Amino acid sequence: MVKSFAELSTPLVADACVRLGVPLRAAPPGVGAVVPGHRVAGRALPARHYGSVDIFLEAFTDARPGDVLVIDNGGRQDEACVGDLLALEARAAGLAGVVIWGLHRDTPELVEIGLPVFSYGRLAPGPVRLTDREPDALVSARFGPHRVTAEDTVFGDDDGVLFVPADRVEAVLDTARTIWETEREQARRIVAGETLRQQTAFDDYLTRRTADPNYSFRQHLRRIDGAVEE
Structure with missing residues (x-):
């Protein structure tokens, strides 16, 4: 542990x-x-x-x-x-x-x-x-x-x-590591010039939210396998 x-x-x-x-x-x-x-x-x-x-x-x-x-x-x-x-x-x-x-x-x-x-x-x-x-x-x-x-x-x-x-620690740590790996890759891409807005298809999110005001950014991140917030 x-x-x-x-x-x-x-x-x-x-x-x-x-x-x-x-x-x-x-x-x-x-x-x-x-x-x-x-x-x-x-x-x-x-x-x-x-x-x-x-x-x-x-x-x-x-x-x-x-x-x-x-x-x-x-x-x-x-x-x-x-x-x-x-x-x-x-x-x-x-x-x-x-x-x-x-x-x-x-x-x-x-x-x-x-x-x-x-x-x-x-x-x-x-x-x-x-x-x-x-x-x-x-x-x-x-x-x-x-x-x-x-x-x-x-x-x-x-x-x-x-x-x-x-009794939940193993699953929590496994998930934490998955989030960490995703975020490190996102950070690497930002440094390389690909903004977080580009990575998260933020324009697409805004379009979807306009069509469906209940569509949240967290739902959007789940759909694209992003990790910025839970």
């Missing part, structure tokens, strides 16, 4: 989800990599944060190599819930990365550690609260409006983070 995602991107995965009718679940805008250019792909390891790191340490006891810790901190902006020690422990547990619906701290140390970490941003204070833990704290995590479980796969890069049902 990591190899399959290596040449792809979250925009391509998102387009593939739309094309296949897979629910599109993206992290809220603003969630990004601590280190630009970091990427992550792996099974979701969900955990809800209640103010103590013990929930993460417990999650690691059931982790598989390559898992991605998905932390539900409610999108809080008043505390950082991940720092250098947690990142080091995650790396020692064989995790591929950490994605946080919330904030991180110890930024220079996280950069040095090198484990991909995605969050809303940095904040110096850690948690001072300690709230009651829910029984299913390690079963699912909320990330924005989405519920994430171990039945999901996480993909992250410079454009954000996506959650895809594990």
Whole structure:
């Protein structure tokens, strides 16, 4: 899976989800990599944060190599819930990365550690609260409006983070690669002098749309095997 995602991107995965009718679940805008250019792909390891790191340490006891810790901190902006020690422990547990619906701290140390970490941003204070833990704290995590479980796969890069049902990942990645190949060829042709309007027979599209106002550009792209939008 990591190899399959290596040449792809979250925009391509998102387009593939739309094309296949897979629910599109993206992290809220603003969630990004601590280190630009970091990427992550792996099974979701969900955990809800209640103010103590013990929930993460417990999650690691059931982790598989390559898992991605998905932390539900409610999108809080008043505390950082991940720092250098947690990142080091995650790396020692064989995790591929950490994605946080919330904030991180110890930024220079996280950069040095090198484990991909995605969050809303940095904040110096850690948690001072300690709230009651829910029984299913390690079963699912909320990330924005989405519920994430171990039945999901996480993909992250410079454009954000996506959650895809594990049983649809193979089809999604195959479709993403098809879209990528089509778009690369279109890009090559633009550079060579053949405009996108020419490639997509845009004049023909305008003529058809005049005759049929319900004829959409997406329908047109499907008809000519183009790929600009889904």
